Amino acid sequence: xxxxxxxxRALFLAGRGRGRTSPNPLVGAVVVSPxxxxxxxxxxxxxxxxHAEVRALDAAGAAARGGTLxxxxxxxxxxxxxxxxxxxxxxxxxxxVVAAVEDPNPLVRGRGFAYLRDxxxxxxxxxxxxxxxRLNQPFxxxxxxxxxxxxxxxxxxxxxxxxxxxxxxxxxxxAMANRHAHLFRAEVxxxxxxxxxxxxxxxxxxxxxxxxxxxxVRVVFDRQLRTPPDARVLxxxxxxxxxxxxxxxxxxxxxxxxxxxxxxxxxxxxxxSGGVHEALGRLAADWQLGSLLLEGGATxxxxxxxxxxxxxxxxxxxxxxxxxxxxxxxxxxxxxxAALHGRRVEPLGPDVLIEGYVHGSR
Ligand SMILES: NC(=O)c1ccc[n+]([C@@H]2O[C@H](COP(=O)([O-])OP(=O)(O)OC[C@H]3O[C@@H](n4cnc5c(N)ncnc54)[C@H](OP(=O)(O)O)[C@@H]3O)[C@@H](O)[C@H]2O)c1
Numbered sequence: 001x002x003x004x005x006x007x008x009r010a011l012f013l014a015g016r017g018r019g020r021t022s023p024n025p026l027v028g029a030v031v032v033s034p035x036x037x038x039x040x041x042x043x044x045x046x047x048x049x050x051h052a053e054v055r056a057l058d059a060a061g062a063a064a065r066g067g068t069l070x071x072x073x074x075x076x077x078x079x080x081x082x083x084x085x086x087x088x089x090x091x092x093x094x095x096x097v098v099a100a101v102e103d104p105n106p107l108v109r110g111r112g113f114a115y116l117r118d119x120x121x122x123x124x125x126x127x128x129x130x131x132x133x134r135l136n137q138p139f140x141x142x143x144x145x146x147x148x149x150x151x152x153x154x155x156x157x158x159x160x161x162x163x164x165x166x167x168x169x170x171x172x173x174x175a176m177a178n179r180h181a182h183l184f185r186a187e188v189x190x191x192x193x194x195x196x197x198x199x200x201x202x203x204x205x206x207x208x209x210x211x212x213x214x215x216x217v218r219v220v221f222d223r224q225l226r227t228p229p230d231a232r233v234l235x236x237x238x239x240x241x242x243x244x245x246x247x248x249x250x251x252x253x254x255x256x257x258x259x260x261x262x263x264x265x266x267x268x269x270x271x272x273s274g275g276v277h278e279a280l281g282r283l284a285a286d287w288q289l290g291s292l293l294l295e296g297g298a299t300x301x302x303x304x305x306x307x308x309x310x311x312x313x314x315x316x317x318x319x320x321x322x323x324x325x326x327x328x329x330x331x332x333x334x335x336x337x338a339a340l341h342g343r344r345v346e347p348l349g350p351d352v353l354i355e356g357y358v359h360g361s362r
Contacts, residue, residue, distance in 0.1 A: 100132030138290030161326025215240030
């Protein structure tokens, strides 16, 4: 096996924590003996539990001495909910550490590597860095841009419409595509919609038929607090909190509506303007959200697109035709699915999923 093979193994293991580690990153680690045998491996299973490096070293035991540790992220050097990994690595007698990427956490950011070098351990950085960065985009986006990684999701007719007419509930996707969408809901930290979608569709916004380890945060962008207190999403508190984003002046102007929503368990996020960018910043800072699925509708999609905060797009294209009266997807905006980076196309029964990143690696 080559060093790239060992790192791929660590990356594969890291992915097994998907949906459970937030706000922590996905991390995998593999310990390789001097004669090239994998003697221990592990991954970070959920926030608060042992780090991948510790699991791999525990599995390797004395066989780790003189070996190489492959890890998908810089080992930590601070005391969080668990002890610093770099100390464990040094005391285990590891001779060389190969890490895919530096940890952007200000508490680490190169200090883990420095500690290892100071303790006579060889350090190599950058093997499979692109894959490791993609793997942890929510974590990197939250730390580098102080907002969650945003995936815009929409179901489209073949002629590029998301609804038959403004405010009209228009089911488009097949059971197979719906199932796919629910599985993805189980992986993200939060789902967001605009109040127009609450009023038109009255969605539950839960991940149905999919195992989810952590609570799912639901966010409603609703400055004027028009969400009805009997909206179905407010009956799903066992799935996770419902946050209503409003602005300070609108919250003051609609005090009675605010009180009624809070009585139903909604959590109000009062921002200066109710703008998407500001709200996302608060959701990352106050709620530690790393990933957010923006499910619509048209107005909120467009606002997020214009704010430049859409990182990935996931379109379920269906065979329906809605015609000129339908509500267009991102009206008057330049959007080509062919321009998405890392574009992937997958048939889902009668529908087709097109997904990809809006920006190249960053
Ligand atoms: N096909 C699909 O994938 C899909 C998915 C979802 C919805 N839909 C359809 O889309 C339609 C609803 O779309 P819509 O455009 O009417 O409503 P929407 O995008 O769901 O909500 C728009 C409302 O969000 C509020 N909002 C709060 N903060 C905002 C911000 N920063 N920027 C922009 N808006 C903000 C605004 O009301 P305030 O000014 O009062 O705050 C605005 O009127 C329905 O027909 C629904 O069935 C389709």
